[in-house]
Amino acid sequence: MSIFNLKNMLIVDAVTCTALFILCVFATATVASLLGLPSDVVTVAGWVGLPSALLMLFVAGQKTPSKGLANLIALGNLGWVAASFAVLAIFAAQMTWLGIVVVAVQAIVVLDFAFFEAKGAAALPRVVTA
16 A cells, blocks of 8 residues: 555645644744744744644545545645745745745645645545435
8 A cells, every 4th residue: 555645645734734833823933034934924824724734634534535625635735835936926035045945845845745635536436426
């Protein structure tokens, strides 16, 4: 069995979202300073992580994960990637080199999550209702 199955990817994604939440909400000033981003941007990013993590854990905990919710999570990750590059476009001039690297690398990692989650969702059986 591959470690890249949908449930494993959702759990790893949820852990990263939880870490994002903790860092960005409880250490806002430090993270904002290290990345060169406004505190509001850091705080909003953190709060986005919490419901995302909860949804990912919910779907990972289902006996057969919901294909629709798995696709929604993959789509949400694509939205996160787009937002990350928008943050780079808008704030790059004020960001630290560390901030630029962190935002770019995490966007690429989240794009990988989206790919694997979409692939896992595509492999799920279609639910037939009578």
